[in-house]
Amino acid sequence: EAGVTQFPSHSVIEKGQTVTLRCDPISGHDNLYWYRRVMGKEIKFLLHFVKESKQDESGMPNNRFLAERTGGTYSTLKVQPAELEDSGVYFCASSQSGIGYTFGSGTRLTVV
């Protein structure tokens, strides 16, 4: 079974630009999560989709972040406009039952 796929693996953008991260969950997994780790901090929850619906978006830092999950399949996380403090590693995870998670390799975002 294919795992959770994220791309790009790395992205370097200038402050003020827009970046879109993509996550392809394991096929058939209804639950999709986004997490983020900024330098020196622990990994923190951003939001949770169940199929195409946002179950919990309490971790989204501000309205510069927009997440979508078209048709309940892949998900995108757009940052517009990007700020320096948005730099970090963005992880996606999926789960069928909501019990155990499978994480992707992450996207390392650097805003300069």
Added chain:
Amino acid sequence: KQEVTQIPAALSVPEGENLVLNCSFTDSAIYNLQWFRQDPGKGLTSLLLIQSSQREQTSGRLNASLDKSSGRSTLYIAASQPGDSATYLCAVRYGGSQGNLIFGKGTKLSVKP
């Protein structure tokens, strides 16, 4: 506030040693607890998941214990190998199967040949 703390932040041991990584959490009303491994530049690999009703889980040389009442979990690694070198993360879930994970900062383990 629900927080997860991992001690130590870093650990270096010679090959063959048995070792224990510690995780503590402030709110004992957990749904489950999961230990992950992260290799540099890679994603998180799930090692062991302990439901709130369980006391321990074992997989190969790994054993994770859970003491909800004291808010602690330990990950025991037997006969450590250089390939065990990685960052080990503890994550706690509250609020049932729809809750999100709260992570500790991790323990960076280095096993010297």
